Amino acid sequence: MQYKSQAVAKPYFIAAIGLFIGQILFGLVLGLQYVLGDFLFPAIPFNVARMVHTNLLIVWLLFGFMGAAYYLIPEEAETELFSPKLALALFWIFLVAGALTIVGYLTVPYATLAQLTGNDLLATMGREFLEQPLPTKLGIVVVALAFLFNITMTVLKGRKTSIALVLLLGLWGLAVFFLFSFYNPANIVVDKFFWWWVVHLWVEGVWELILGAMLAFVLIKVTGVDREVIEKWLYVIVTLTLITGIIGTGHHYFWIGTPEYWQWWGSIFSALEPIPFFAMTVFAFNMVNRRRREHPNKAAVLWALGTGVMAFLGAGIWGFLHTLAPVNYYTHGTQITAAHGHMAFYGAYVMVNLTMISYAMPLLRGRAANSNKAQVFEMWSFWLMTVAMVFITLFLTAAGILQVWLQRVSDSPVPFMVGQDQVALFYWMREWAGVAFLIGLIVYVISFFVKGEEKAA
Amino acid sequence: MNTLNTAANRTWIVLLVATAITYWLGESGTAGKAGTMAVFVMLGLALLKGWLVIYDFMELRHAPTLWKALLVGWLVFVLGMIVLAYWMGLH
């Protein structure tokens, strides 16, 4: 660790993992509720468990991004963080606000929560992923702006590298697009149109910039490849992302009531969205192939390569499978969507955060890399989680194909619940894969506590 | 340097002539009446024009083969597929 203030990243990473565990536990609850509908009803109904699962995901990823930024920005800018105190204060504010929100979801009926938190002043609740009460949303904005202020000031007073600038652009974009969560028009078409300005332009837009910057940073550190080479790749990736992803938003505008030309625009541009992910994979493998050093942190290299592959598979390939309008007409809102969503989020954003944590945590704890024994545990956790996720995705894809056939394509389509009964077997299999995933996560946590001979920093 | 100058000028003239022919094919309605032949001529001219832009304007004439292949390959592929689509539309 080159700069003392990088230490503020540690609590962020720890919170991220803690919330990740919570997310998976609730994921398992949901998976079980798919097949045993009354599980935990009425204490934790499906819709509440779902809110907790998805909100925890986003919040832990945000903790991860912030930790990553606090770690890499001082090192890139070659100067101490502008205000470590502010970073720590924001950590607690964000954590407490997040925790209270989750507690609110679990203990208070949603409508009551809305009443209690001033939703009548400005209605922002009631939409997928944006279920947070108004105060929470405002809190997120405040925390985000203060965080951005902190890291921007740091870059301004130091070296301005491409990695730092791309990361800043991505993070500022994240904040700006989140503002659209405050816009909740009465017209449902307009509502849905702008909802995607948060969701799509996050995960298929500015988050990809964050992903690229984080990956580039770790690759420079573990391979020793010349910065100029890595930064050129980063520019190419960012350009490809923006060219394909901005108008690619149109692949969410096929059926919501917007004009027909969106079916063309959305299909054409989003068909190209796998390309930046492909570039990221080639980038990662290429850099590792031409490495100039054998970094002792083998686990981090594994995560970096895995991120490229799984992001390409989950976001790129699985995304492509249902992105063209004629296909999407049949698959929209089915388990195909869920399959893609899970592998994409895991492959791109979970894995890049775990890559960063894998690389940075040992350094934050005073060593270049963990002991061989600890790394072996960590690599086991990589394979367990990744393979489990592949199976979750495959089972949901199977469920989705069957569902699409039964419910939409066949000559005698069946109602939703009838179809669901027929795919229940796949839901059971998915649940077992989910258990395997949890085991992987537990192994991952254990890896932090395994002793052995550590590699000196 | 002098040769370059002439090559660029030559290319420009050829491009203008090719454009004029394409325009005439469209304007005179030949593209519609003579149908397939006219379309082939027109797309062939597009191929020629594109190739010249790639070789003499983008200066890839003296570039590594890979890049020549990528750009010209793009042109050939796109125009080829357009021909295919056109043919499909005739039936």
Place this chain on the structure above:
Amino acid sequence: MPPDTTSATMSVAVRPSGPPNDASGARLPGDLAIWFFILAELLAFAVFFLAYAFARAGNVEMFNESQLTLDLNSGALNTVLLITGSWFVVLAVQAVKRDATRLGARWLAAGMACGFAFLVVKVFEYSAKFDADISLSTNTFYMFYISLTFFHFMHVVLGMVILAILLVKTRQGAYGSREHNALESGAAYWHMVDLLWIVLFPLVYVMR
């Protein structure tokens, strides 16, 4: 490779123009990164062009009929403008490479003038269409016509911005016989815009 020691500036090393020659002396003009960008743009347009071509195959009569309302004169004039603009930029790069930078700057300005004229012609063309109540939703042909040409239009605009930057820097003496990497890169982008129109014009305006 030089060590990572640049100060508080963008970390892009200055190096001799263009990547090193390969064994045969072949050289890719301009920066490698711009060529990746060009390939990406070519790919995006290729998909769009082919979407048009195959959509047309299923709708030949309607496409032919609507196509008749297009202004062939504008289309041809625009083709001439882009071809000529590209030629001017070639002359500009050649001039700068032999250190005739003032002449080079004038050729760049001429190229920009052509680009600007293209945009003006296009605006008139659109304005006539919009006056006739034609929009993206009129039919699939018009959807493609407007989308494709507008998408291309935006790339001409970007090309103009690039040329403007190149023009300013040429006037400032940033480029010459020894350093012209950025100039060649920008010029390559401009030529790409021309190349795209060379496919677009016959495809959308003439082919029937």
